Structure formats: C-alpha cells, structure tokens
Amino acid sequence: xxxxxxILVGNGMAGMRTLEELLAIxxxxxxxxxxxxxxxxxxxxxxLSPVLAGEKTVDQIMINDLDxxxxxxxxxxxxxxxxxxxxxxxxIEATDGTVARYDRxxxxxxxxxxxxxxxxxxLPGVIGFRDIHDVETMLAAAQTGQHAVVIGGGLLGLEAxxxxxxxxxxxxxxxxxxxxxxxxLDPAAAELLRAHLEERGLRxxxxxxxxxxxxxxxxxxxxxxxxxxxxxxxxxxxxxIRPNIALAKKAGIYCERGIVANDxxxxxxxxxYAVGECVQHRxxxxxxxxxLWEQARVCANHLARYGIGRYQGSVTSTKLKVTGVDVFxxxxxxxxxxxxxxxxxxxARGVYKKLVIKENRVKGAVLYGDTIDGSWYFQLLRExxxxxxxxxxxxxxxxxxxxxxxxxxxxxxxxxxxxxxxxCNGVCKGAIVKAITAQKLFTLEEVRAHTKASxxxxxxxxxxxxxxxxxxxxxxxxxxxxxxxxxxEHSHDQVRKTIREQHLTYLRAVFEFMEWxxxxxxxxxxxxxxxxxxxxxxxxxxxxxxxxxxxxRVHANIQKDGTYSVVPRIWGGVTNAKELRAIADVADKFQVxxxxxxxxxxxxxxxxxxxxxPKVWADLNAAGMVSGHAYGKSLRTVKTCVGSEWCRFGTQxxxxxxxxxxKMTWGSWTPHKFKMAVSGCPRNCAExxxxxxxxxxxxxxxxxxxxxxxxxxxxxxxxxCKVATENEAMEYAGAFMQLYREEGRYLExxxxxxxxxxxxxxxxxxxxxEEGRQALYARFLESQRYAQIDPWAERASGRVDAHxxxxxxxxx
Amino acid sequence: MYDWHEIGAxxxxxRLGSRVxxxxxxxxxxxxxxxxxxxALRDRCPHKGGPLSQGIVHGHRVTCPLHNWVLELxxxxxxxxxxxxxxxxxxxxxxxxxxxxxxxVANLSPTVRETA
Ligand code: SRM
Ligand SMILES: Cc1cc2nc3c(=O)[nH]c(=O)nc-3n(C[C@H](O)[C@H](O)[C@H](O)COP(=O)(O)OP(=O)(O)OC[C@H]3O[C@@H](n4cnc5c(N)ncnc54)[C@H](O)[C@@H]3O)c2cc1C
Ligand code: SF4
Ligand code: FES
Numbered sequence: 001x002x003x004x005x006x007i008l009v010g011n012g013m014a015g016m017r018t019l020e021e022l023l024a025i026x027x028x029x030x031x032x033x034x035x036x037x038x039x040x041x042x043x044x045x046x047x048l049s050p051v052l053a054g055e056k057t058v059d060q061i062m063i064n065d066l067d068x069x070x071x072x073x074x075x076x077x078x079x080x081x082x083x084x085x086x087x088x089x090x091x092i093e094a095t096d097g098t099v100a101r102y103d104r105x106x107x108x109x110x111x112x113x114x115x116x117x118x119x120x121x122x123l124p125g126v127i128g129f130r131d132i133h134d135v136e137t138m139l140a141a142a143q144t145g146q147h148a149v150v151i152g153g154g155l156l157g158l159e160a161x162x163x164x165x166x167x168x169x170x171x172x173x174x175x176x177x178x179x180x181x182x183x184x185l186d187p188a189a190a191e192l193l194r195a196h197l198e199e200r201g202l203r204x205x206x207x208x209x210x211x212x213x214x215x216x217x218x219x220x221x222x223x224x225x226x227x228x229x230x231x232x233x234x235x236x237x238x239x240x241i242r243p244n245i246a247l248a249k250k251a252g253i254y255c256e257r258g259i260v261a262n263d264x265x266x267x268x269x270x271x272x273y274a275v276g277e278c279v280q281h282r283x284x285x286x287x288x289x290x291x292l293w294e295q296a297r298v299c300a301n302h303l304a305r306y307g308i309g310r311y312q313g314s315v316t317s318t319k320l321k322v323t324g325v326d327v328f329x330x331x332x333x334x335x336x337x338x339x340x341x342x343x344x345x346x347x348a349r350g351v352y353k354k355l356v357i358k359e360n361r362v363k364g365a366v367l368y369g370d371t372i373d374g375s376w377y378f379q380l381l382r383e384x385x386x387x388x389x390x391x392x393x394x395x396x397x398x399x400x401x402x403x404x405x406x407x408x409x410x411x412x413x414x415x416x417x418x419x420x421x422x423x424c425n426g427v428c429k430g431a432i433v434k435a436i437t438a439q440k441l442f443t444l445e446e447v448r449a450h451t452k453a454s455x456x457x458x459x460x461x462x463x464x465x466x467x468x469x470x471x472x473x474x475x476x477x478x479x480x481x482x483x484x485x486x487x488x489e490h491s492h493d494q495v496r497k498t499i500r501e502q503h504l505t506y507l508r509a510v511f512e513f514m515e516w517x518x519x520x521x522x523x524x525x526x527x528x529x530x531x532x533x534x535x536x537x538x539x540x541x542x543x544x545x546x547x548x549x550x551x552x553r554v555h556a557n558i559q560k561d562g563t564y565s566v567v568p569r570i571w572g573g574v575t576n577a578k579e580l581r582a583i584a585d586v587a588d589k590f591q592v593x594x595x596x597x598x599x600x601x602x603x604x605x606x607x608x609x610x611x612x613x614p615k616v617w618a619d620l621n622a623a624g625m626v627s628g629h630a631y632g633k634s635l636r637t638v639k640t641c642v643g644s645e646w647c648r649f650g651t652q653x654x655x656x657x658x659x660x661x662x663k664m665t666w667g668s669w670t671p672h673k674f675k676m677a678v679s680g681c682p683r684n685c686a687e688x689x690x691x692x693x694x695x696x697x698x699x700x701x702x703x704x705x706x707x708x709x710x711x712x713x714x715x716x717x718x719x720x721c722k723v724a725t726e727n728e729a730m731e732y733a734g735a736f737m738q739l740y741r742e743e744g745r746y747l748e749x750x751x752x753x754x755x756x757x758x759x760x761x762x763x764x765x766x767x768x769x770e771e772g773r774q775a776l777y778a779r780f781l782e783s784q785r786y787a788q789i790d791p792w793a794e795r796a797s798g799r800v801d802a803h804x805x806x807x808x809x810x811x812x
Numbered sequence: 813m814y815d816w817h818e819i820g821a822x823x824x825x826x827r828l829g830s831r832v833x834x835x836x837x838x839x840x841x842x843x844x845x846x847x848x849x850x851x852a853l854r855d856r857c858p859h860k861g862g863p864l865s866q867g868i869v870h871g872h873r874v875t876c877p878l879h880n881w882v883l884e885l886x887x888x889x890x891x892x893x894x895x896x897x898x899x900x901x902x903x904x905x906x907x908x909x910x911x912x913x914x915x916x917v918a919n920l921s922p923t924v925r926e927t928a
Contacts, residue, residue, distance in 0.1 A: 456879075519870075550868075558866060810834040
C-alpha cells in the first residue's frame, strides 16, 4: 500500500470538484488530504445569496459534509490554513504547525474580496461577501443595526443589498459609475434594473466616491469625497475580488494576477497544480463556477495520469440571483465595428432585450425582465449558429420558432411540482428538483443519469436546464465542445477529423490512436464511431456488427416484449397484388399478431420471433421485396403522391421520381434516419416540406426543400433551390445526403444540423459550388456500390451472422 | 449443488457478443467479453424485462437494448444510478468448451418453476 500523497489546499468549489472528478476515474491512485481555512465541509458558495435573503439555510447548501470525506478515506483539516509550501522537501505547513508531505499538490485557494484602501476599512462591521462567516456577520448586524451600506453595484453587491433589505435593513448601494453592473449590462438595461430595485426599496448613490469609514469601536458612517456622510451600522465591500495567490507567491511559484497555469492546469512547479479563481490561464482569471468545472475535469484527468484533454478557456454568461428580478447577460454586449444591434424595449412590461449580431451570428446578449431565452441565445452564441433563417423573429424567442413539443417557452418556475417535464420517462418537476438537491447534481448529464429526464428524445432538455439553473443557482455555462461520451475527452468532430486524417479504418485503431479511457467503449461511442468509419471510408472500413444497436445488427426493430417487427421496402409507396399476397402469406404462415399500415406508406409486420426472421425474409425476398431499413440510421421512406399520372392537378410524375430517388438512395447509412418525399404540386399531399429532403413539383420544374422534421420538434423545410429536370433533382438529393453524411454528427438529424451550420452554408456547398456538388454526388454514388446489398437476403441465405438467429443450446 | 451442462464452444459466441441458451429456468444470455471471459445472466433486464442478450457488450458490462440500463456481467447488478439486479449463473470454461451450472429443476420451488 504505497499510494501517492495528494494534498489539496482550499476546501472550496473548484478544489473539491476536482477531487470528485478524480475519484470517479481513479479512486485508488492517491491518499488524499485536504486543508481548508474555513471550519466547514465544502458548500455551494453561490447559494450564499439566497441564504442571506432567508430563502435557504446553511445546511441546505452543503455539498460535501464531514461524513462524505470520512466515507472516502479523505483526511480533512477544516479550519487550518496552509501558511507555507516547502517545495524542495515537498511539504506544506499549516497554521497549527501540522506538516504534511505531498507527491502532488493542488492549490485551490479561490479569491478574496478587494477591500478599498481607505481609512477605517478595518473597523468592526466592515466586511466582504465571500463566505459563511460573512453571511453570519451580516445576519447578526441585521438583528441590531438599521443602516447598511453596500459599496459596489455589481452582481455580488446587488445580491448582498437585496439580502440585507430582506432582513429588514435600510440599504444604500454606493457605486462609483453611473450605471449598475456595467460589466454585464448596457446603460438601458442597467437603468431599468435600478428603477425596479428602487421601487422595491433600495437606495442608490451613483457616481459616488467613498473617502473614509467613520467610527470608533465599530463603523457608524460612510464619508464621501464631496463631503456627504450617511449612517452605516454595516458596510459590505463588494468592489471586486483578487485571486488568492499569497501562499503560492511566497513559495516561489510563478504568479501574475493569478497563479499561472498551463492548459493542463499545471503550475510552474510540475508537481503543483492549481484550479479555480486563484488561477490565471492564458491571461484570464475567472470568477464564475462553470469555467472552474471545466478546469476541474481537465486537472483531474491529468492527476489521474490519463493525460487526455486540455483546458482552452471559457466563454461565460451571467444571471442576477435576486428573486423576482430577471437579468441575463453574455458575450460582447456593447457591440463594435461591423456589429448590428437588435433591440426590443417594452417599458410598460419592464422588458428589454438586446442582441449584438455580427455577420448573422450572435455575439452578445442582454436580457432584462424576460430571460427565458437566455440559454437559447447563449447556445446560439457558443455554437456560432447562423441565424439568417430566423433573424426577423429571434427576439420573440425560441418558442416563437414553432415548437410543437414541450421545449422552451414555458416558465418552468411557475409550474406545479406535479407537472410532467419529461413525457418519455414520466418524470415530474418535483422529482427532478428533489434529485438535484438530494444527489447534489450540477450538470445536465448528471440529471439525466439520475432521473432519466430528457434522456430519451431530449425535447425537454431546455426545461430541465432551466430547473437546474433555478435549483442549483448556477447561472453560468461555458463553451466547450462536449465530449462524445464519458469514454473520451474528444468531441464528435474531433473523432471524425482524426479518422479522416489518420486514415483509421477500424474501431480499435480509433480507440488506440485517440487514447480511449475504457477498453472497448460503450453503447454511445461504439455505434457513433462505427458510423464515422463507414461514412469516411466506404468499402474499406470494417463494419463492426457488435457495435451496432440491436436493430441494425439484426435488421429488424426490437419490440418491448423482445420480438421484432419487419417492414419491407415499398418503393415510393407503390405496391401490387403480388407483393400484398406475399405479405399476407407471411402473416398467415408465421401467425403475425399485428399487421399495420405505417405512417410512411408501407406495411409493418409486428411481433415476429427472432428465430423466424430469416424465414420471413426468405419468403419476402422470393416475392422481390427487400429490407425497408425501418430500423436504421439510414434512408427510411420516400413518400409520394399520385402526381401527374392520375391527379387532375399533378404537374410532374411525382410517384416516378420518388421511386427513382428511393432506388438510388436505399441502403445508405446516415448520421440519423433520413426521409424524403415528392409531391406532385404545391398542395403537397406527400408532406414534402417536413422531410429531410423534399421535392415539390411545379409546372416549371422541381422545388427542392431541405431540413424538415415532423417528429419531436416540428420544423418546416428551407427552400434550397429550384431545378428544371429530374436528373438535377436526383443529383441534388445525392449530394445533400452526402454532405449531411460527411458533416452531420451521429444522431443529429438534418433539421438540427442545418440550424447549426446555417442554410447559407448548405447553399454555398450545393448550389453555388457546382463542382463541389458534383463531387459530393460522385462520392455518394461510389459509396452506394458497397451499401446496396439486401441485408435480409444475406441473412436468409444463412451465410451471414447465422449465430444471431439460433439459440446456442437447449438444455433440460 | 449444480448440474453442469455443456452448452457449446467459446468460438460459437462472437467477442463482445452474446448467445441464448434455453433452459427450464428460462432463457440464459451467455456473454463473451473482449478478453474471452464468459458470463451467464438470466436474459431479462431487471428494469422491464428487456432481452439482455440483444444488448451492446462493453468491458464486463452490457447495455440493455430497450432503455439503456447498464448491468455488470459478473454480478448482474445495475450500474448506478439505476438500481436492480439480474440473476447470474455459474459458468466454467474447459478446453474451449463452456459449461453452465444449473440447479436441478426438481429442486426448484414451484413458484420458480412456474416463472421459468
Ligand atoms: C412504424 C411507425 C409508426 C406507424 O405505425 O406508423 C414508426 C415507429 C417507430 N418510430 Fe417513428 N414510426 C413511423 C413513422 C414516423 C413518422 C412519420 C413519417 O415518417 O412520415 C415520424 C415523423 C416524421 C419525421 O421523422 O420527421 C416518426 C418520428 C419518429 C421519431 C422522431 C424523430 C425526430 O427526429 O424527431 C422517433 C425517435 C427517433 O428516431 O429517435 C421515432 C422512432 C420510432 C421507433 C423506431 C421507436 C423505437 O426506437 O422503437 C418505432 C419503431 C416501431 C417498429 O418497431 O416498427 N419515430 N416516425 C412508422 C414507420 C414508418 C415506416 O414505414 O418506416
Ligand atoms: C455570494 C456569492 C455568490 C456567487 N454567485 C455565483 C453565481 O451565481 N454563479 C457563479 O458561477 N459564481 C458565483 N459566485 C462565484 C463562485 O462562488 C466562485 O467562482 C467559486 O466559489 C470559486 O471556487 P474556488 O474553489 O476557486 O474558490 P472558493 O470556493 O472560494 O474556495 C477557496 C477555499 O480555499 C480556502 N483557502 C484559501 N487559502 C487557503 C489556505 N492557504 N489554506 C487553506 N485553505 C485556504 C478558502 O477559505 C476557501 O474555502 C458567487 C460568489 C459569491 C461569494
Ligand atoms: S410508434 Fe412512434 S409515436 Fe408510437 S409509441 Fe413508438 S415511437 Fe412513439
Ligand atoms: S428493460 Fe432493460 S433498460 Fe428497460
């Protein structure tokens, strides 16, 4: 038992988060000792504001109580400050003389409130707003004193002022500038905020310079440069924070404004790491938790010696935590050269919204009074989404885009606890909130794992995020590209790029080259990688059937009772007596319990036993039918209407074109399922404008539409272009599918893909770049050479995957 | 204690795959991990009875095909935060042949025999 020694200095949010991440991936690597200057376990500092306002208790904001440390064998020295690091001996020394040796040292000393250098700043009754002790001091002062002065009109100052007012004090906020929260708000929003807070009873002294604090035993007044003096039984300084670097500096670790750390969160001394507000990374110090979570993750990974992942800085957004006041801000909200501003201002409703836009991308947002769409705007900002398609209505919010599901729009806070948030898994609001508090959940992924809410179709993700923000109080998010799954730090796009650049053609090669953390991945990454391999190197990559979801592995849809459904391809929805007879015969012969017409113009045989599948397929094959891929991330159906052949309004042969499109594209694997339709005239009976690729025939040719979705979240298509001939329509369809296949992320349908990359991009690649389009089309046709082999026929012959369809043995 | 039944060869099961053995105790899923270790679980997910043999195998775990619960192959226990357990059965590997240990059916309680 010679474990390495890890010492953490600073028992706060970033340091402890790092330990939690570390324990999750390498529970046995270190003997861990924690020193914390505060005499508590680790608590959620963010929630000190609600504690001050009397909305929460100290017990409710504990993240890791003392038992938590004990259960994990972690030694906690609470209430002991570390006063020296002896780097040569690899020892630290604490206030009470405790000495401890380390192999790795983690500094997470946070920051300290900046105290103005003015006379009287050390009088009793003058404090910052940082820890439980400060809150206790404020609550005690509120018992006896009348007047509180908060110096600083930023986030923290306003939250302190609001809390003290709620505790019954007369509160004056003093700010040197003329506008509040100048780092988050533009003057218009700041003015609305000030007026509203004044109405609630706060007083403001704007443009005021504090000169001295007056008092003998205790502070009693604040004196200003212009001679004004106001009474004060309590003064809270909230004029900024300074990274707490004294300890590191004294030990000779290189510091500037903060402790300088590299992309792995290592300091100048390779045995010493640092995370949190005390860190300066690429010139930047952070004062919000979300970036610190990212640092914690990367740092833990390197402490565990996995050596994967770099921290590359964060973009943050903020919200003010004053109940009843909604303020949101993100990015560069003051504009600049080349920027446009879109502003909505409704004085009567007390609503102000401003977006700063540059080249059709959101660069910044300030919201006042109605912040429901804050997370949406922030997402558009982080993902650099092209907003061209909905720019006119963007300020009306995401709900306005047409949300058939239960996304955005709803004010989740106003819902009762019994309201069902996740329709797929039947999870109500109360259950989610309870899990977040009881299990101390901080991220969407954690909420999904524990409650299943938004873990299925994902349409309620926005609501769950709102609940998370409201419950944890975490108002900030960051910009990192999400890792593909817990087995890796790499994102979808990085994996795909590496597969292409390194010419990787099989799964294990990806695991090895990209240093997967698990020996053989998991159910999320394996199917994704398998798809990227096949899409990138058709004919060359090895298809790994064990990495496919059961439906794609056995080419039929698994049902809730373990039986399967079979949907033969019915080209363009056109069938004949022979096919129908064969289907009827199969239904009789195998006693198929349910035969159903699907929503995709074909016939579903439901409830077939797995061992019968090859026999069913053999009979369908004999009548000329092949797999309909109703189970695959692949081409599904091409829906058609009767068109010019029969219909009195038909302008073109929509049925014929549909059949041709289906013959060209069947069998192809795509990031998610892919549906097409061809309507014979703008009456659009085949519903072409909610398909991934839809054709609407008109007298002069064919309108091509892309990116529609009739599923979870309804999205009408965008018009790509108009063409004159069937051949052009076919070329565009193939090229579009190929572009989606090469660039869409696994399980991302064309609708969210187009919203991410922008219609402009798709047009540039397909419409404006003729050569590029033809090349895409050629690549599509080439890969179809390997794809158009009927998987049913292969298996009905008994030559492929026979083991799938027979039990190994029958005993007893 | 057990009756041992020879159920086939290691090579009959694909790596990171599974095959079903039908027994009087119900269907058993026999798994083969990448390192050629084999495991037997009752082919019923503790969640809603999904056929575990149809899941994706990774490490010494399987993901149920119906709602993605992840179960440990050696103990049958669901990976946190899910809670539940699938019944495990003893397996022996002998010269590339797999043997499955089952309690004698005659010794089973009537209720177990019914559900089997
Ligand atoms: C059989 C069918 C219902 C029916 O009886 O009509 C059906 C059945 C299923 N649909 Fe569907 N969908 C069927 C038409 C549709 C349609 C209508 C259409 O295609 O015109 C839609 C909306 C249109 C669209 O996709 O844009 C539809 C939107 C979905 C969605 C939501 C997709 C989305 O991107 O929002 C899912 C979930 C998913 O894919 O993740 C889904 C998933 C499913 C699954 C695969 C659920 C599952 O994983 O087990 C169901 C499989 C049942 C089975 O074993 O056959 N099904 N599904 C239809 C088969 C059509 C076919 O011939 O292939
Ligand atoms: C009232 C308030 C509200 C906030 N609201 C939000 C919010 O809504 N959203 C948001 O994102 N952020 C918010 N923040 C900021 C957030 O709390 C911090 O970013 C976060 O706590 C920083 O984590 P840290 O681990 O770096 O520092 P801390 O959490 O401060 O932890 C540092 C710990 O190290 C200890 N320490 C320091 N030196 C030593 C030493 N030498 N020896 C031993 N121990 C030492 C300190 O006592 C402290 O406990 C808020 C902060 C405050 C004060
Ligand atoms: S067929 Fe489609 S809509 Fe119906 S239950 Fe299944 S997934 Fe839901
Ligand atoms: S039945 Fe296995 S996860 Fe639901």
